[in-house]
Amino acid sequence: MxxxxxxxxxxAVILIAIPVLAVCLFLVPWIGNFAGESYPDIAxxxxxxxxxxxxxxxxxxxxLYQAYKLLGYIDKKHAFSDLSxxxxxxxxxxxxxxSALYLLGMPLYYxxxxxxxxxxxxxxxxxxxxxxxxxxxxxxxxxxxLQEAIRIKSENDLxx
Numbered sequence: 001m002x003x004x005x006x007x008x009x010x011x012a013v014i015l016i017a018i019p020v021l022a023v024c025l026f027l028v029p030w031i032g033n034f035a036g037e038s039y040p041d042i043a044x045x046x047x048x049x050x051x052x053x054x055x056x057x058x059x060x061x062x063x064l065y066q067a068y069k070l071l072g073y074i075d076k077k078h079a080f081s082d083l084s085x086x087x088x089x090x091x092x093x094x095x096x097x098x099s100a101l102y103l104l105g106m107p108l109y110y111x112x113x114x115x116x117x118x119x120x121x122x123x124x125x126x127x128x129x130x131x132x133x134x135x136x137x138x139x140x141x142x143x144x145x146l147q148e149a150i151r152i153k154s155e156n157d158l159x160x
Contacts, residue, residue, distance in 0.1 A: 006071045013068050020060060028053045031121075035108065038115040045108070052105035056098045056128075063094035063135075080150050088143040095136035102129045 028050065036046030070087040073079055102125050113119030 003075060006075050010068060010071050013064050013071070017061065017064050020057065024054065024057050031112075034115075035112050038112060045111075048105070048108055049112075052101055052108065056101040059094035059097040059101075063091045063098075066090045066094070080146065080153055082150070085143055085146050085150070088139045088146065092136050092139040092143065095132045095139065099129045099132040099136065102132070 031053070032046045032049040035049045039045045066087045070084055070091075073081065073084050073087070078084065106122075106125060109121040109125045113121045
């Protein structure tokens with residue numbers, strides 16, 4: 001893979017991070033305030049929304065960092081290494097963590113969806129859960145393929 005392709009992918013990783021940062025800065029406080037105003041009798045509703053959404057942002061950014069490191073390994077011709085396998089493993093665990101956090105937050109999103117017409121919070125959370133599961137499965141498959149390629153490469157290096 002040439003350097004231009006990985007440079008494009010590194011820029012894509014950075015461009016993915018920017019809108020999510022904007023969502024964390026501007027949309028999450030609005031959603032939390034909406035939840036708090038919608039259910040004033042549940043005092044901790046706003047706090048739970050903040051915790052759920054900001055806690056999911058942490059593994060998201062960690063996974064983006066791991067993807068950036070993986071692209072760096074590809075640039076340095078270390079794509080078939082244990083470092084790449086570890087990066088894919090961390091990406092998989094981050095995706096599972098994001099899915100679990102949003103799945104735990106589904107009752108909150110259900111309550112908020114009851115106050116909005118159309119109920120936009122449930123499809124949003126469901127989409128995030130589904131996308132995270134797809135990323136986890138995809139990174140798991142890539143991890144196994146990479147481990148097999150490393151095994152075959154080491155066997156070939158020993159036979160020569």
